[in-house]
Each structure stands twice: as structure tokens, then as C-alpha cells.
Amino acid sequence: MNIPNYAPALIVAVPLLGAFLTPLIGRINDKLRNIFVILILGINSIIVGLLAYNIFTKSTTGSPKIWTYVFGGKQEVTSPVVRIMFEVDAMSIFMAIIASILLFVVVIYSWAFMKENTGLDKYYTLILLLASGMLGMMLTGDMFNFFVFLEITSISSAALVAFWTHKGESVEAGFKYILVSTIGALFVLFAIAILYGQYDALNIAVLSNAIQYTFLDKVALILLIAALAMKAGLVPLHMWLPDSYSRAPATVTVALVGATLASLYGVLRIVFTLYGNTLEVITKQIEFLNADILVSNMIGWFVIVLAICSIIVGVMMALRQTDFKRLIAFAAVAEIGYMFLGIGTKLASVGFDTTNSIIHAEYGITALEGGIFHIINDALDVGLLFLVAGAIYYTTKNWSLNEMGGLARNMKYTTIFFAIGLLAVAGMPPFNGFASKLMIYESTFQLNPILAIVAILCSILILATFVKVFHSAFMGPALPKFKDVKEVPKSMLFAMGIIACIIIFIGLFPNIMLENIVRPAAEALTNNAQYLKMVIGVI
Amino acid sequence: MERRNLAGAVFLSIIAVIFLFSALLMHPFGILDESEMDDYIIKNTQSETGADNGVTSVVFDYRGFDTLGEATVLFTAVAGVIMIFRRQKK
Amino acid sequence: MSEMSKIVRTITAVTFPFAMIYGLYVIAHGHLTPGGGFQGGAIVASACAMIMVAFGSKWTLDKIKEKRLSVLESVGAVAFIGLAFLGLIFGGVFFSNFIAGDDIASPLFDNAALGMSDINTAGVLPLMNFAVGLKVIVGLFAIVLVMAYATSSYKEVKK
Amino acid sequence: MIYNIPYIAVVCLILVGLYALIFKRNLIKMIIGVTLIESGVNLFLITLGYRKGSIAPIYTNSPGGIMALPVPQALTLTSIVIGVAVLALMLSLVIHIYRHYGTLDVKKVGRLKE
Secondary structure: OOHHHHHHHHHHHHHHHHHHHHHHHHOOOHHHHHHHHHHHHHHHHHHHHHHHHHHHHHHHHOOOOOEEEEOOOOOOOOOOOOOOEEEEOHHHHHHHHHHHHHHHHHHHHHHHHOOOOOOHHHHHHHHHHHHHHHHHHHHEOEHHHHHHHHHHHHHHHHHHHOOOOOOHHHHHHHHHHHHHHHHHHHHHHHHHHHHHHHHOOOEHHHHHHHOOOOHHHHHHHHHHHHHHHHHHOOHHHOOHHHHHHHHOOHHHHHHHHHHHHHHHHHHHHHHHHHOHHHHOOEEEEEOOOOEEEEHHHHHHHHHHHHHHHHHHHHHHHHHHOOEHHHHHHHHHHHHHHHHHHHHHHHHHHEEEOOOOOEEEOHHHHHHHHHHHHHHHHHHHHHHHHHHHHHHHHHHHOOOEHHHOOOHHHOOHHHHHHHHHHHHHHOOOOOOHHHHHHHHHHHHHHHHOHHHHHHHHHHHHHHHHHHHHHHHHHHOOOOOHHHOOOOOOOHHHHHHHHHHHHHHHHHHHOHHHHHHHHHHHHHHHHHOHHHHHHHHHOOO | OHHHHHHHHHHHHHHHHHHHHHHHHOOOOOOOOOOHHHHHHHHHHHHHHOOOEHHHHHHHHHOHHHHHHHHHHHHHHHHHHHHHOOOOOO | OOOOOHHHHHHHHHHHHHHHHHHHHHHHOOOOOOOOHHHHHHHHHHHHHHHHHHHOHHHHHHHOOHHHHHHHHHHHHHHHHHHHHHHHHHHOOOOOOOOOOOOOOOOOOOHHHHOOOOOOOOOOHHHHHHHHHHHHHHHHHHHHHHHHHHHHHHHHHHO | OHHHHHHHHHHHHHHHHHHHHHHOOEHHHHHHHHHHHHHHHHHHHHHHOOOOOOEOOEOOOOOOOOEOOHHHHHHHHHHHHHHHHHHHHHHHHHHHHHHHHOOOEHHHHOOOOO
16 A cells, blocks of 8 residues: 555544544553554654655655545546545645644653643543644645634644643633634634635635635635634734643643644635635725735735734733743744744735736745744744743642742753753744744845844843743752752653754754755745646646 | 723624625525536435435535544544543542 | 433333434434434434433433443444545545445445445445444433533532 | 525624624623524525525435535534534533632633733
8 A cells, every 4th residue: 555645644534543542442551542642643743754755855856746635536636626635735744744743742741741630531532633633724625624623623622721620720711712713713614605605616726716806705815814813823812822821731732832833824825825816916905095906915914013913912921921831822922923924024025016017026935934934943942842831840830930940950951951942932043943033034124124123122032031031940049849859750851852852953954944845835835826736737 | 891892892893894795795595606516416426425315425425524523523522521520639 | 410200200211212213213314314423313312311301410320421431432433434444445545435336346245236226325324324323422412411410510519 | 685685694693693702791691602603604504505496405205306505514514513512612611610710700700811
């Protein structure tokens, strides 16, 4: 059996099968269940790796490769696309790589971290369900299927946020999360229904080919972007994010980072692929000013404004926090702002001259590459910081920064990992955050210098915040109550070590990542004509 | 509190105007613009899936993967509810 | 929930089989008439919920543990995804309808020889309906049962 | 205009749901708002599938004629089940919130601040 051909289906189906089997195996033995879950996610990572290898090697030699998989029929595209299709291009598999790294690390870390909790059968089931939901969102090429996976992701993560049910705040954060994501998902469904009613299609490629940018399409676009940006934690709709990030167990938080990025992927897919054909159409949007304007520019500046707000709000709120995990959560909001800044700059960089021919500015593609590169960097950096926060909670049973101090004495490795995480998240040179942030600054500076200056300043403030945390938690005299704390168990150190190694690797050789993975992903996003040609054969 | 109510009212009225306008722009009820995909299904459901019920053939065959997702959603909810009401070690 | 009066309990016991049979019929005929696994499962689950209302959640939970329900649900889900995987093995595609249909090679039944296409077996669809039906019955019932039990035990604690 | 009344009904349902979400302070009422939006969306999906004078897309003892679109019905079915699942989870979380705080008022529950 040729594995890569079946890979798109297997990537989602294997964790699902694992999730359905976990309660059965959990009744036999706890250890067996843990090994089983790690095994399932390990197999899944291998399949993702295989598919990624196939896609990336093909795409550097010739035209970009898009892997399609039709569920339940012959593997060819019929004229009306009736069946559900998975459409895996470089961007999707790039996100899938991030998700599988995070999830694999999470299950390893959970072994020791969650040991003392009850209900672990359900915990692992939900983690696997979250995995298949996230991966499904990233690989699917069908709008309604996307909605279904969005719901799987949000239900399982809401239940996981409320995992520590004996704490009222956890349950409350879980409720907030499920409320927000349900409303978001319902608006996504509403938008899908609007599109379906007009074009009688659900496949992304078919819809993208058919879309005409009528008023109803605009409403659908606004609904989709608003709902998914809300789930990605962009600023005016970010209220749920710090609550659920900070009140969930640390493992769940890291998985949630992945879920958030899956929503961000949804935004990218919708803007660049679903509306890709109408993106570069000049419309008389502002009739009373009698000015022509590009659709792309409009969306771009809208996204840029929200992104800058996210960065500023995230950093300012992070400065004020005394709760360790809440502080990281607000820093995560700021990081999401950086990604959206890159994406928005790409959209805003498209212009047109007096003869109405469209010009693509050079820096636009750099911005998009920076934004996409920052997705993986953010996932790793913020993930590592949350894992360190979990380690600290594991030893001290406390989240408050005011009551910590001198932890470096007894927790050497954790301290090192935290130092790596904080330097990476602030974008310091030897680590991975530097490369992507530099690309974003550089391109944004050419669009508008003020944006770049704000972004750089906020990045420095993030560094200041984390240095403060570093000082108050790890440095200083050892508090008497923490005299006997020990280093965390090996499985947790191993999990943090995996992420730290990847961070250092990307930091030292950013070009390898950029050339082989990020650039094909950005190209797959922007080259919409190629996408349509490969999927449904329209030129 | 007052300001929140006001903002909510403004938000709601903007949405109301946009949605009502879109409702007027939809194709008239019962007269479809496009139905290529569904016509294909209606025509081929008996020969391709062997089911007489078109809806079931869509649910379990053409869009069977959605149904797997749907079953998974239910499974997730059951797992979540049982997890939430589990007995805590005190 | 505490148990209700004897009249209610007797009536419930009498009507329960009928509701159950009707639900199972809806599941079994899913590919021929309106209905299917989800709808029929919901009917059976509501019949079970009726039992729970009449006899009290504590009594029901003594008879059937939520852990068993959870295992049964897993079985239903595994059966469903297992059918999809069988499609991968026999039909070559995940979710292929490998038993019925003219254009897909069917290793299990020869359509012409057994006259399967005449009576419209719909291939794996009824089997999937059964799997989903089991899952929905058990899943919905587990949700209702657990929630009812949790709220009733809370009241007792408060008193 | 007269042909668009179903869509207007959909919009009204969604707006009532949003109203409940924005202005009501009781958690249960907010959940009712969510389910109202959901019924609005489901109603919208099912209206998209209707053709004038059509019958249900079932061939068993079918009298023949035009059939309604099957896909929206399937989508609605999926959406309803998802709605049930979400509702179950939300209600169980609310039960837990009530256990911890003894109230369902958003203002009093809202301990988590910005």
C-alpha cells in the first residue's frame, strides 16, 4: 500500500481511531493507555512527515504539488464536485507539521504532569480528538467539513480547558471558550450557507472559481473573517484567550495554541484561496469619494489596524500581570498580532497604477513569508514558555509571580529552557523569533515606517516583561518554602528539550526552513490559479 | 453598564440592517439559481449508492466523512460531559 | 431525580418497548425511508430517558453504569470508523461503499448473482446506520443520565 | 419580496438570539440565545434546499416529479447533531458554574477580569 497516497485520510483517521479506542484500552491499564496515545500520535507524526517530504520535494523541483484525496469515490475529480475532498498543499502540510510537533510534545509532557489527576481516560481521548479536529481543519478542502472540524476542535478544547473542575475559574473559562467558539462557528456556518445558496457548491476550489464578489459574498467574507479572527484571538475579540490559556492545565494550553493557529490558517485559506480570485479586483468601493480601491488593500489595512491593536494591547496587558500564565497568554496575543501584521502587509502591498494594471510590491511576499514563518516560531516559543509555566506550577503549585523566587537554584534545566523561550519570543538574534520578526519589520517598514517602529518597540517591551519574570521567579534569594523543590520529572524535561532543540535549530539555520518549507507554503497560498488548476482542473 | 448597552444596541442594529438587506438580495424562495451538484446526486443516488433515500445516501456516502465528524462531535461531547462530572479526588 | 409514582412507572414500562421498537425500525430502514441512525438513535435514547425520569436517575445508574455506556459508545464509534477503514482495504478509498454499487468492485457480494441491487441494500449504509445508531443511543443517554444524576446529587448535598 | 419572507424569518431568529446574547445576564438565557441563532442557521440551510412543488428526495414509492435538494437536508442534520452536542457541554458547564458560585448572573460569576 502506497502510504503517501492515503496519507491525507490517515492523518485524520488515525487519531480518531485512537480516540475511539482509548476508553477501551484505558480500562485495561493506565500505562498501556499512555503508551498507546504516544504511539498513535507518533505514527501520525510519521505520516505527516512522509506526506510533507513528498509535497516539499516535489514543489522545489517543479510546479507546486497539491495532494488531493476524494473520500469514498474514485480518485478523480468529477465535474460537479460532490464528494468531500482533502486538498493538501504546502501551506496545509506546514500547519500540520506544527500541530503534530505540539501534540506529540503535549502527550509526552502529560505523562508526569497529569499523573495525579482523575479522569485521565477522558483527558487523553479529548486530546486525540483535538488532534484530529485540528489536523482536519488544516487539510480539508470542503467548507462544511471545515465547520465540522472547527466544532470538534472547539468542543474538545472547551472540555479540556475545564479539566480542573474543582476550580471555579477553570469551568468559567471553559464556558467562555465554548460560548465564543460556538457563536463563531455558527457564523461560519451561516457564511457557508450563504455561499452554498448562491453557487450550490461546498468545495473551496469550486467556490473560489465561481465566486463573483456580490454583496452576499462580502457579507460572507466579513462573517468568516470575523468569526475565525475571534477564534484566533485578534484584539477586539480576544477576551476569551487569556482566561482559557491561563486557567487550563499547561498541556492543554499548548494544544490550544495549536487550535488557535488552526483558526489563523482558516483566515489565510479564506482570504487567499476562497476569495483569491476576487482579491485583486478593482472595485469602486467608496463611491462618495469617487476613489477606486483594491479589495486586497481594503482587507489588508483592516487586518493591519487590528494587528497593531493586538500587539499594543497584548504587550500593555502583559506588563501589568502578576500571574505567570496570564502574562504569557497576553504575550501570545501580541505574537498573533505579529503574524497578522505580516499577512496584512502582504494584502496591502498590492497596488495599481494609473493604467489600472496591478502591481505587486516586492516586500509583500517577504511580509507573507515572515508572517508564515512566525506561525511556527510563535507556536514553538509560546509553547515552550507555557510548558515551563507548567513545570513551575508542578513544583510550586502556584501561579503568582509575587510568591516566587530563587527557583534557579534547584531547577537548573527549567531555568535554561525558560531563558531560551524568553529570548526566542522577544526575537533575540540566536533564536528563531529573530528571523521571522526581522522579515516582518523589514517589509512593514517599506509599507509604513510607523508600523515597523511600533512593532519593534513592542517587541522590546515583551523582552522587558519577560526579563522581569525571569528575575522575580528564578533569580534572587531562595525562598524558604521552595528550599526543597526538585527538578521536574524527566519526561517533562524531555518534552521541553524537544521544543528547545527545534527552536535552536531554526534559530541557527533559518535559511533551511525558509527555503524549503516557508517559501513553498507562501507560494502555495498566493498562487491561486495553480491551486484551482491542480484541484479541479480549471485554468 | 449604560455604555455597554448602547454599544450592544448599535452593534445589533448594524447587523440587523446588513442581514435584512442580504435577505432581500437572496434568490427567491423555491426558485434556485444553481443546483448542479444536487441534481447530480438526485440523478445518480440509486445507481451509485444503491439507496432509495437521497438524504441518507448524502449523509452516509457522498458526505460520509462529515457524518464521521458529526459522530465524533457527539463522542467528544459525551466524553466532555462525563469528564466534567467525574468524581474528583478530594 | 427521584422516582415517580407507581402509575407513571407502570405506564412507562408498558410504552417503553413500543418506543424502542419504533426507534430501532427508524434506524433499520434508514436507507429506504425518512430517518437514519441519528434520528432513530434519538428516539431510542428518549425512550431510555423516559425510563430514567420515571424510575429515578439513581435507580437507572445502579442498573447501568456510565462507564459501561462509555465503552459501548466507543464500540459504536469504532464500528463506524472500522467500516470506513474496511472501505479503504476493500474498496481502495476511505469511506468507499465497498459492498454495493455497480462501478465499485465488490468483493463480498456479487451484485448480479445475489440480486442485491434489486432490493437496494445500499451496501454499507445500513451497517453504518446501525453503528451510528448504537453510538447515538448510548451517547445521548449517557449525557442525560450523567447530567440528571449530577444535579440530583447536588440537591441532596445542599439539604 | 414575498418570496424572501423565509429569509427574513431566519434573520429575525438570528437577531433575537443575538439580542439575548448581548443584553441578557443570565447564563441559561444566553444559552437560549445561542440555540436561537443555531435554529436560525438551520432554518436558513433547509430553506436553501427547497424547490417549488418538489417532493422529498426519496425514491421509495415516489410519485415522481422534481425533488428537493438532498445536500442541505444532510447538512442540517449534521448541524443539528452538532448543536445538541454543544448544548450538552454548555449546560453541564453551567451546572458546574452554579455549583461553584451559587448564581447564574454573568456579573456575579465574572471573577475573571481583563
